[in-house]
Amino acid sequence: SEQKIPTGHGKVILLGEHAVVYGAHAIAAPIPLAMQAMVSDSDEDGIHLIISRWGVEERLQKGKEYRYSIFNSLSLILHELGLEKENMKIEVFPYVPRAMGLGGSASLAVAIIRALAEKFKIKLSLEEISQLAYKSEQLVHGTASGIDNTLATYGKFLLFQKGNPPKIQELRVPQPIRIVIGLTWSESLTAKMVSRVRRAWENNKRLYNHIFKEIDQLVLEAAKAIENYDLEHLGQLMNINQGLLNALQVSGREIEELVEIARNNGALGAKLTGGGGGGAIIALCPENAEKVAKAIRNVGYRAYITDLK
Ligand code: MEV
The missing domain is CATH 3.30.230.10 (Ribosomal Protein S5; domain 2)
Structure with a gap:
């Protein structure tokens, strides 16, 4: 049965x-x-x-x-x-x-x-x-x-x-959204990164609240972009989000390398996903997922193509 x-x-x-x-x-x-x-x-x-x-x-x-x-x-x-x-x-x-x-x-x-x-x-x-x-x-x-x-x-x-x-x-997604997931060779240090951000926030709440507010705004804008299937705009917002995550010091050398490879090979946007410090990146690739995945694999990382819906 x-x-x-x-x-x-x-x-x-x-x-x-x-x-x-x-x-x-x-x-x-x-x-x-x-x-x-x-x-x-x-x-x-x-x-x-x-x-x-x-x-x-x-x-x-x-x-x-x-x-x-x-x-x-x-x-x-x-x-x-x-x-x-x-x-x-x-x-x-x-x-x-x-x-x-x-x-x-x-x-x-x-x-x-x-x-x-x-x-x-x-x-x-x-x-x-x-x-x-x-x-x-x-x-x-x-x-x-x-x-x-x-x-x-x-x-x-x-x-x-x-x-x-x-x-x-x-969120209503009009069509599946194709992404490439690129994996670093380092574990994601979620707990460590969460506490790092907390310490930084405690030392300068005004400055960090400003970054969080900025991220909140672009997330709300991205929700609209997703429902309108405006992937160009979504990609742009992902790139800006990556810059702000970098400002929070949760990015890393491998993450930045993967993000750069993805963007150089035509991804509309690329950023870390999850806790950071290692772990994975996602790249928005409606048209060239194969090319981006291949470029990532060529330098020795792992990459998977998947559709979000
Ligand atoms: C982890 O997947 C996502 C974080 O924002 C932590 C959390 O939300 O609990 C880093």
Whole structure:
């Protein structure tokens, strides 16, 4: 019989990362299949987590503080759902690279929450799933805005503003938007970058609030550009957003190199996506995605073409 495997969506942030933590709007789109999880019975004692593709295989020990955030997140989820005393095997199948700013940790949490809810017949609304994933994200990122868990849960093209609950508005995209995702060889240092921005903001709130405000304005303009399919303008706004992210010091050498390659090969806009400090860039390439992807691969990085919708 056809079985639907519980899924969490990955995401790319088109514009607004970091500023979103301070109340600015941000725009994000799902990467369709990011993470699947399955929970099955186990004759052995305790909880066994297996993520073969990431080389993770671990028996969870109660009360232990793990070095890896995955185990701490999982412990929290099991505790919140009242399942920590059950015996089970949890298998996770990731289709996104780890720590690349593509929402890996949030989609992992959402896939596991859905798989547990299904297995133990716990009814959870979308809000409850997202909220629980948010709690587990707080362990990983400290002061997360909630954009990653929201995207991982809803899997829609969204204009997002943080809040309790967050304000989300689905964007109508007239046609799929073709992008190239370029990967650096460095992990995205989301937690480190978020706290770096916080320190800078604390030292000069007026100056940084101004940058966040600027980003908020261009995100709202970009939302209109997306709904009007004005990709030239969207690209321009992405480029300016990259300049402002650079001002926040969350860019990096590899990111700047990838951005430059993408623009030199005809991308309408290119910028980092997610936490920065490493991780991934996105390049808006309605016509020349192959060329941009090839140019990125030619200098030894990885590139993927995908359509946002
Ligand atoms: C991470 O995907 C996005 C950041 O804005 C952090 C957050 O919003 O929680 C950098």
